[in-house]
Amino acid sequence: MTAPIPTFMLYGEPPGEVEPGFVHVESIPTRGRLVDWTIRPHRHTGLRHALLVSGGGGLFRVDEAVRPFRAPAFLAVPVGVVHGFDFEPETQGQVLTMSDGFVSDALAGVREPALRTALEMPLLHDLDPGDRALPDLAHAFAAVEREFLWSGVGRASAIAAHVALILVTVARLGQDGSAAADIAGPDLRLVGRLRQLVEQRFREHWAVEAYADALGVTAGRLNTACRRVAGCSTLQLVHNRLLLEAKRNLIYTAMTMSEVGYHLGFEDPAYFSRFFTKREGMTPLAYRQRHVRGAED
Known part of the structure; x- marks a missing residue:
């Protein structure tokens, strides 16, 4: 019999209750080196990923689709979708994991529908090194990581603000809809x-x-x-x-x-x-x- 697709909290960790305000950020090598750079197909309940790949590349597996990517690239995985990665050794970048509740809070009061739906479909954007989106995303991801590792006043609010900026950039990248259409069945x-x-x-x-x-x-x-x-x-x-x-x-x-x-x-x-x-x-x-x-x- 085919083994069931595993469900994890974070990859390799048993599933648990996802708090409404859950957010986590780590580098790709942090987990990649532990699993020989292969993240096997799995899913998460109530969690979504956004990845900014700054070096290296690999294969992005979403449902039945397999797409190669090369840095610089932005990838997104919606809630519950089966996904996996075959990273080239020493691929660099960051993985941002967020609960539905955290994203909703980050967008509280936002009226633009494009921001609310920016991460509802799997995405793979091969970024142009000269594109303005790349430094915008790099700055926002770095700021999220800095706040995540710090316990200063307003930490959650600061992370939410930078996540909102990530969603703005992603919504602008996806205006033509080509990335979602290319991956999603x-x-x-x-x-x-x-x-x-x-x-x-x-x-x-x-x-x-x-x-x-x-x-x-x-x-x-x-x-x-x-x-x-x-x-x-x-x-x-x-x-x-x-x-x-x-x-x-x-x-x-x-x-x-x-x-x-x-x-x-x-x-x-x-x-x-x-x-x-x-x-x-x-x-x-x-x-x-x-x-x-x-x-x-």
């Missing part, structure tokens, strides 16, 4: 469109059939694509987005449990509590109390 494109629609409608509690109708496919076709690309059903993908928003509101706002539920479109606070408890293994109140205690420790 039909299922990846369909799930990418679904994620964009879920972002707009998750508080309205649309049925799976409503999402399928809006995307012009059957519910079965959409569910098959979700399971293959994201490793979950369409309904689970929608519920994961609701759960993420619930966690963010429980951690970062002073809303009551009922207010959080109403804010997310639940007409009955008791139903919201059951929804959250079933998926998180604890009540909304217990989740908030645990994170308040953790912040105080």
